[in-house]
Amino acid sequence: MRRAVAVLGLWLVAGFLLLPLAGKLDEVTSTDPALVLPKSAEVTRELLREREAFPGTDAPEAVVVYVRDGGITDADRAAVEADRAAFEAAGHVVGPMTASRDGQALLLSFPVPGKESVPQVKAVLADSPAGLRTAVTGEAGALADMDEIGEGVDTTLFLAAAGIVAVLLLLTYRSPVLWIIPLLSAVAASQFTTAIVYLMGRHLDVTVTPDITTMMTVLVFGAGTDYALLLIARYREELHRHEDRTAAMAVAVRRSFPAILASAATVTIGVLCLLAAQMNDMRGFGPIAASGIIVSLAVMTTLLPALLVLLGRWVFWPFVPRFGAAVVARRTGWHRVADLVGRRPRMLWTATAVVLVLLGLGVSGLRLGQSTAQMYTDEVGSVVGQQLIERHYSGGASSPAVIVAAADGVDGVVAAAKGVDGVADATATGRSADGRWVRIAATLTDPPDSDAAEATIDRLRAAVHAVPGADALVGGQTATLVDVGRASERDNLVVMPLILLVVFVVLVLLLRALVAPLLLAASVAVSYVAAMGLSGLIFTAIGHPHIVQGMPLYAWLFLVTLGVDYTIFLMTRAREEVATRGNRDGMLTALTTTGGVITSAGLVLAGTFGVLVVLPFVAAIQMGVIVAVGVLLDTFVVRTLLVPALAIDVGPRLWWPGRPIPQPAAPPPTRVTADLAG
Numbered sequence: 001m002r003r004a005v006a007v008l009g010l011w012l013v014a015g016f017l018l019l020p021l022a023g024k025l026d027e028v029t030s031t032d033p034a035l036v037l038p039k040s041a042e043v044t045r046e047l048l049r050e051r052e053a054f055p056g057t058d059a060p061e062a063v064v065v066y067v068r069d070g071g072i073t074d075a076d077r078a079a080v081e082a083d084r085a086a087f088e089a090a091g092h093v094v095g096p097m098t099a100s101r102d103g104q105a106l107l108l109s110f111p112v113p114g115k116e117s118v119p120q121v122k123a124v125l126a127d128s129p130a131g132l133r134t135a136v137t138g139e140a141g142a143l144a145d146m147d148e149i150g151e152g153v154d155t156t157l158f159l160a161a162a163g164i165v166a167v168l169l170l171l172t173y174r175s176p177v178l179w180i181i182p183l184l185s186a187v188a189a190s191q192f193t194t195a196i197v198y199l200m201g202r203h204l205d206v207t208v209t210p211d212i213t214t215m216m217t218v219l220v221f222g223a224g225t226d227y228a229l230l231l232i233a234r235y236r237e238e239l240h241r242h243e244d245r246t247a248a249m250a251v252a253v254r255r256s257f258p259a260i261l262a263s264a265a266t267v268t269i270g271v272l273c274l275l276a277a278q279m280n281d282m283r284g285f286g287p288i289a290a291s292g293i294i295v296s297l298a299v300m301t302t303l304l305p306a307l308l309v310l311l312g313r314w315v316f317w318p319f320v321p322r323f324g325a326a327v328v329a330r331r332t333g334w335h336r337v338a339d340l341v342g343r344r345p346r347m348l349w350t351a352t353a354v355v356l357v358l359l360g361l362g363v364s365g366l367r368l369g370q371s372t373a374q375m376y377t378d379e380v381g382s383v384v385g386q387q388l389i390e391r392h393y394s395g396g397a398s399s400p401a402v403i404v405a406a407a408d409g410v411d412g413v414v415a416a417a418k419g420v421d422g423v424a425d426a427t428a429t430g431r432s433a434d435g436r437w438v439r440i441a442a443t444l445t446d447p448p449d450s451d452a453a454e455a456t457i458d459r460l461r462a463a464v465h466a467v468p469g470a471d472a473l474v475g476g477q478t479a480t481l482v483d484v485g486r487a488s489e490r491d492n493l494v495v496m497p498l499i500l501l502v503v504f505v506v507l508v509l510l511l512r513a514l515v516a517p518l519l520l521a522a523s524v525a526v527s528y529v530a531a532m533g534l535s536g537l538i539f540t541a542i543g544h545p546h547i548v549q550g551m552p553l554y555a556w557l558f559l560v561t562l563g564v565d566y567t568i569f570l571m572t573r574a575r576e577e578v579a580t581r582g583n584r585d586g587m588l589t590a591l592t593t594t595g596g597v598i599t600s601a602g603l604v605l606a607g608t609f610g611v612l613v614v615l616p617f618v619a620a621i622q623m624g625v626i627v628a629v630g631v632l633l634d635t636f637v638v639r640t641l642l643v644p645a646l647a648i649d650v651g652p653r654l655w656w657p658g659r660p661i662p663q664p665a666a667p668p669p670t671r672v673t674a675d676l677a678g
Contacts, residue, residue: 001246007306011299014192022194028201029208031143033480036209038278041483042461046475049404053432054439059111061399062092062121063138065388066106068131072099076132080106086124098397105392109138118144122381137385138399139477142372145380149616150210157214160611161221162187168607172229172600178315181307182228182300189224189299190217193292200287207284214612214620215285215554216292222608223267223562224296226601227260228304230569233597235308239321245313249305257301258510259572263565264297266506270561273498278487282550334595338588341644349645352637356526362533365540369485370548370619371449377616386447394424396444396453401460401476403440407431409470410438416463417442422456448478457482488549496556500525503564511571512658519646519654520567527638528559531630538625548619555623559630562605566598566639574647575655583652591644602635 034051037044066072066080080097087094087110094110112118118140125134136144165186169179193216200206235252242248271293274286313320341348373383389397403426405413410428417426417440426442442460446452457479464472500521507517532555539545573594578586609631612624647654 001309004246004306004309007302008310011188011303011306015188018195019191020195021198022191025194025198025201025208025213028198029210029213031209035207036279036281037480038483038487039280040278041487042473043475043479043483046402046404046473046479049437049473050402050439050475053404053434053437054430059113060115060140060143061109061138062112062118062136062140063385063389063399064108064121064125065135065137065385065392066128067104067133067388067392069104071103072106073129075129076106079127079129079132080108083124083128084108087121090120098393100392102392105388107389107393107397112140115140115143115147133388135381135385135388137382137389141382141385145376145382149376149378149380153210153615154213154217156614157217157611158190160614161218161608164607164611165221165225165604168600168604169225172604173232173316174319175316177317178232181311181315182225182232182304185228185299185304185307186221186224186296188303189292189296190220192299193220193295196291196295197288200291204287206287207280208288209281209284212281212285212288214615215623216288218609218612219289219558220292220296222605223264223293223565224300225604225608226565227263227296227300229597229601229604230260231256231300231304232308235305236316236321239313239316240323243323246309249309253301253305259569260297260301262506262510262568262572264293266503266564266568267561268293269502269506270499270557273495273502274557276498277491277495277553279484279491279550282491282553332592332595334592337595337640338591338644341591341641342584342588342648345645345648349642349649352642352645353526356530356633356637356642359531360526360529360533362536362540363529365536365545366532367546368549368552369451369481370546371447373449374544374546375618377618377621390447394443394445396424396446396448396478399448399477400441400443401457401474401479403442403460403464403472403474404437405440405464405467405470405472407435407438409467409472410440412467413438413464413470413472414440416467417460420456420460420463422446422452423460442474444478448476449481453478454482454485485549488553491550492553492556495553499557499560503560507564507568507571510568511575511655513655515650515656516571516647516654519650520564520571520643523567523638523642523646524560524564524634527563527630527633528556531555531559531626531633534633535622535626535629538629539622544618544622546618547622551619551622551626555626555630558609558627559634562627563630563634563638566602566634567643569598569601570594570639570643578655583654584648587644587647591640595640598639599635602631602639606631606635 034044034047066076068076084094084097087108092110092112094108098107112121118136121136128134162183166179166183169182173179197208197213197216201208231252234256235249238248238251239245242251268290271289272286274282277283308315372386376383403413403417414426414428417423422445424443424445426440428438429441430439431437444453444456446456457474461474464470464474503524504517504521507520508514511517536545570590574587574590577589580586581589606628609624609627612620615621
């Protein structure tokens with residue numbers, strides 16, 4: 001008991017020191033492209049050169065479009081000129097008014113200090129003549145829309161995650177009290193992680209973005225609650241065997257810790273594989289996610305046990321586990337599942353594998369690459385403005401490619417750019433203060449996020465790079481899409497196999513075998529393909545088949561590292577049981593005894609990631625669906641049917657070259673005939 005008090009005291013001291021820092025996370029959170037993009041990419045080098053040579057010119061561009069379907073009137077022109085004067089009076093340097101060839105649209109563009117200036121721009125447009133449609137787009141408009149739509153997202157996500165965990169824990173424990181303890185522990189882990197992420201961003205130069213903090217919150221809630229479920233299930237089991245709840249908790253921690261540690265180690269090492277990625281934001285997510293898992297492990301194996309011991313048995317009310325109370329052995333649904341698995345294992349695992357492979361065919365419905373118009377669940381002003389520009393101007397008028405070249409070669413660069421197929425025009429827009437560099441805007445004929453525009457960027461780069469002495473670099477929105485796409489492709493090819501290798505090594509060390517880890521790693525890969533395929537069918541059905549470039553890697557990361565958790569929980573118990581019962585009976589016993597807790601853990605994790613569907617961003621919804629579908633497949637198909645049936649069919653060779661070693665037997669329960677609830 002004194003140890004529990006000491007542990008609680010240490011966490012209170014840590015909370016006093018760290019939790020105030022959690023509220024400062026916004027100070028280190030950034031969406032600066034220079035921090036997110038690959039450091040070696042041409043678009044990053046162009047952006048950094050532009051910032052140094054032209055201070056302030058990388059400010060986001062606000063593009064205001066005016067459209068009247070019947071043709072722009074004189075009154076419209078006068079109103080636009082009045083708006084232009086108002087923008088200049090507000091301190092903006094506004095370019096000349098540009099009319100479309102069809103006479104139905106006018107365009108103004110000017111840099112603004114930041115996205116916070118966009119509401120003032122929209123306020124000026126409120127007095128436009130009747131029938132004249134207006135919209136604010138460009139980088140400033142897009143950033144402002146993202147900020148407005150994302151306002152309060154973190155709070156919404158936190159409350160939704162806490163709510164879904166609370167409901168699922170309440171249903172799992174059927175106690176009005178017990179669910180509060182793991183939920184509060186998960187909240188504590190989330191806040192401690194947030195404080196640590198702030199310190200990492202402040203002092204270790206780790207990239208922190210809003211997307212990263214969103215995924216971190218979900219990961220900590222999901223993984224932490226899983227660890228809590230496993231520990232509490234074992235603790236409840238031991239309370240029947242020990243009168244002293246401190247002794248019961250000591251045994252519960254000792255028995256559950258290896259599986260929890262193996263799970264945490266798998267996820268931690270897996271996410272640290274992201275350090276091999278080129279995308280800087282993905283590299284940043286590696287140590288941030290790892291810190292979240294480590295904190296969750298520490299909280300759920302120290303703070304949670306201390307709270308449970310101090311509060312006593314009554315927290316399990318109305319199903320309080322009494323020392324020496326007989327628990328009636330009964331057949332459950334998991335016994336029926338075990339009978340099914342043990343009856344025809346080869347036919348079962350073969351049929352299950354075939355079903356998973358068939359589900360994987362749905363991957364063909366996914367489309368890699370997501371345009372701005374496909375990012376949101378609702379229509380936003382910047383997208384509407386971009387669509388209006390595409391109808392009446394060259395597709396890239398709102399977002400030209402940016403070229404920064406040496407002043408001595410500017411004429412050759414402009415001429416080379418104009419000669420590129422897909423470039424409508426190229427114009428020098430400024431010279432640096434020291435006279436070394438010239439900035440050139442190249443307007444593309446196609447929309448900035450189209451495949452055709454991306455192909456034009458490749459041709460444009462080849463052309464300007466060939467100009468002697470120009471040292472030209474090409475950046476801008478379309479160039480960013482090109483470089484992000486290529487970095488993501490490279491990361492998929494390099495990091496995904498690395499993560500699978502890490503999982504395999506962890507399984508080898510945990511199970512002290514080679515055959516079982518090989519089969520388990522293969523099952524994880526098949527499960528991932530099936531999850532992506534089923535998700536592809538869902539996305540096609542709801543009209544959102546396009547996924548962002550980094551989605552396959554993030555999905556692989558979560559599904560492989562988190563999905564293998566349940567297999568780890570099953571196989572560590574199986575290794576204990578096989579040593580005394582034999583391969584077949586041991587595997588079936590492990591399936592029945594872990595079925596309840598693993599299913600509860602899977603539902604909690606799937607539900608936690610599922611809360612991402614409440615966000616207004618398509619990518620967040622897709623991530624939530626993919627992980628939820630994948631976890632449910634792992635829980636109810638892979639871990640329940642495929643792995644046990646395959647393990648029985650392979651037989652004792654599963655554990656080659658080692659063999660399970662009998663573990664010390666647990667103290668015999670007093671008047672307890674069985675406990676299959678865990």
